[in-house]
Amino acid sequence: MTSPIGDWQWNSASERVSFAMSDPKYSQILEGDWALEDLGRVFDGFSQERLERALLASDSNVSVDITLAAGQVLQLIGIQDEDGSARGTILALSSDLDENEPGPELVPVFQPILSLRRNQIIGFEALARWKDRKGQLVSGDLKETALATHMLIASADALAKFQKETADISLFMHINLTGLDLMDDRLVDLVSALITGHNLEPSTLKLELTEQAALRDTRKALSTIKALKSTGASLVLDDFGSGHSSFLWLADLPADSLKIDAALIERIHDKRVQTILEALTLMAKRLGMLTTAEGVEDIAILPVLRSLGFDHAQGYALGRPQPFDSALAYLISK
Ligand code: G
Ligand code: MN
Numbered sequence: 001m002t003s004p005i006g007d008w009q010w011n012s013a014s015e016r017v018s019f020a021m022s023d024p025k026y027s028q029i030l031e032g033d034w035a036l037e038d039l040g041r042v043f044d045g046f047s048q049e050r051l052e053r054a055l056l057a058s059d060s061n062v063s064v065d066i067t068l069a070a071g072q073v074l075q076l077i078g079i080q081d082e083d084g085s086a087r088g089t090i091l092a093l094s095s096d097l098d099e100n101e102p103g104p105e106l107v108p109v110f111q112p113i114l115s116l117r118r119n120q121i122i123g124f125e126a127l128a129r130w131k132d133r134k135g136q137l138v139s140g141d142l143k144e145t146a147l148a149t150h151m152l153i154a155s156a157d158a159l160a161k162f163q164k165e166t167a168d169i170s171l172f173m174h175i176n177l178t179g180l181d182l183m184d185d186r187l188v189d190l191v192s193a194l195i196t197g198h199n200l201e202p203s204t205l206k207l208e209l210t211e212q213a214a215l216r217d218t219r220k221a222l223s224t225i226k227a228l229k230s231t232g233a234s235l236v237l238d239d240f241g242s243g244h245s246s247f248l249w250l251a252d253l254p255a256d257s258l259k260i261d262a263a264l265i266e267r268i269h270d271k272r273v274q275t276i277l278e279a280l281t282l283m284a285k286r287l288g289m290l291t292t293a294e295g296v297e298d299i300a301i302l303p304v305l306r307s308l309g310f311d312h313a314q315g316y317a318l319g320r321p322q323p324f325d326s327a328l329a330y331l332i333s334k
Contacts, residue, residue, distance in 0.1 A: 001148070001181075002149045003023070003186040004022070004189055005023035006019055006023065006026060006089075007020045008087065008090050012086075017051075019032065023092070026092070036048055045068065046066060046067065050065075058084075060079060062077065063157050074090055074092055076089075077160075078198075078199075079198070091153065106130055107128075107129050107131055107137055108151055109322055109323055109327075110124040110127075110321060111127060111319060111322070112330065113125060113313070114302075114312060116306050117311070121319070122171060123172035123173060123312075124158075124162070124172075127139075148177055148187055149190065152175055153194065158327075161328070165328060166331060169200075174208050179215065179221070182214060182220070184224075185224070188227040191228060191231050207233050207235055208236045208237075208259070212243065234256040235255040236257040236292075239259065240258050259314075260291060262294045265305075268301050268305075274308060277308045282309060290312060291312070292310070292314055293305050293310045293315075294314055294315065296313045297316050297317050298317055299317045
């Protein structure tokens, strides 16, 4: 798991960048106030040009990877001020600490989520895909993999860009957390760092959890979940209504949204299922939670979902999971 290792600040007047490291392992090498040329001179393999381009670009979101020696990659994320100065957070993307890092072949895709009231795309769910040898994107079994590091970093980055391109800071991103992710304390620091670094409205980062994910150690999972909640990120209960998803879990969790499993949505024409769904959306509303219908494969059911009280809908009928560029084009075209 990647943790934030410090803060950075770019002073556009003096053209110097300063690093304040919180991780002692890095303070010896990076701490201090640097002219860009000096960084290039001191660190073998330091991509000075790339950093310079990112800092001097007229781009309100800064996000740049820089390589130190020995394959250590740091990511600077942050925001630019009016005068061209900038500041943000530093993440260590690869180091000997990251034995769980799934590696560069993991690619996030983004599936649109529709507001049923506004009939408009108002957010995305980030889903993990792997690039196979032919360069095709394929899904894999994620249940026992720690995915959060790579997916959180890439998805928060994408969210900042989606928001900037549409000038809509309320646009949100759902990101799935696995059981292993919830066992790692550094997750909470990473989420905070991403919110601060990208200057996100915290609730636009929506973390999806299943009861299944918490089963390995419920007490530990609940304490991580409460700490996540305190970062201001939203919590979403995923796959509700099938498999492991009990009312006790709902009673224990300070969640903001409920995603109703596709297996129920598939049977929406069944009157009994409609009664159940209506009761679920009413219960969610009373608990102050939004509801999302998953697995919507036919736009003809949108009026039914509205009448049953759903807030949001997601599924192939409204948009496939797609790479960043096509998701952005899709968002802008709507
Ligand atoms: O468990 P979770 O809800 O996060 O699962 C999302 C999965 O469902 C993704 O793998 C996504 O590709 C898939 N998915 C998304 N929309 C649809 C849909 O309309 N129909 C079906 N069958 N699968 C979908
Ligand atoms: Mn999900």
